[in-house]
Ligand code: ADP
């Protein structure tokens with residue numbers, strides 16, 4: 435099963451991707467997570483993408499496509515993949531179609547007006563990579579899953595969020611039409627609670 439998760443920033447892609455990969459035993463490939471790891475470890479790639487990522491813009495296509503191809507060539511992707519955050523524009527989608535096309539594209543549909551609140555209240559675990567909202571956790575400093583320190587992602591601030599939403603609307607949302615034309619798109623309502631969104635996804639995946 436080769437799955438793409440599509441959705442605006444803050445739509446809950448990462449959270450749902452983790453649930454899907456656990457249930458269906460697929461590798462969770464998050465380009466955002468790969469870039470963040472590289473920035474944290476100050477690798478040459480991390481140094482290259484830090485500025486553009488902090489500003490809320492997309493990392494260069496050639497770089498991103500190369501990273502994904504490389505990752506998809508690994509042994510654990512033989513049985514499929516769960517791509518989270520890739521493709522993010524038409525160039526990337528076409529490159530993926532040539533390399534290892536998806537079977538299904540799940541579009542998490544969320545009210546664009548709710549995104550800013552979701553992202554600005556987001557806290558990310560420094561260890562297990564879990565993602566939580568301050569509205570739903572008691573202690574906003576400690577991961578409710580593993581007890582490690584929660585951090586605020588550098589691009590999770592009101593200003594950068596607006597840029598990320600722009601990027602999504604201009605570059606990523608055309609992928610909805612692209613995959614609809616291929617008969618691969620399934621939309622789920624992302625304005626619900628985590629478990630309810632996941633139930634819809636499970637229904638779609640069958
Ligand atoms: P979110 O979905 O909440 O915006 P991600 O972790 O998916 O978070 O992405 C964070 C940032 O990483 C993006 O704003 C962008 O700078 C970079 N990034 C992630 N995936 C891609 C991609 N496929 N192409 C280019 N840049 C990407």
Ligand code: ZN
Pocket residue numbers: 559560561562563564577578579580581582
């Ligand atoms: Zn944790």
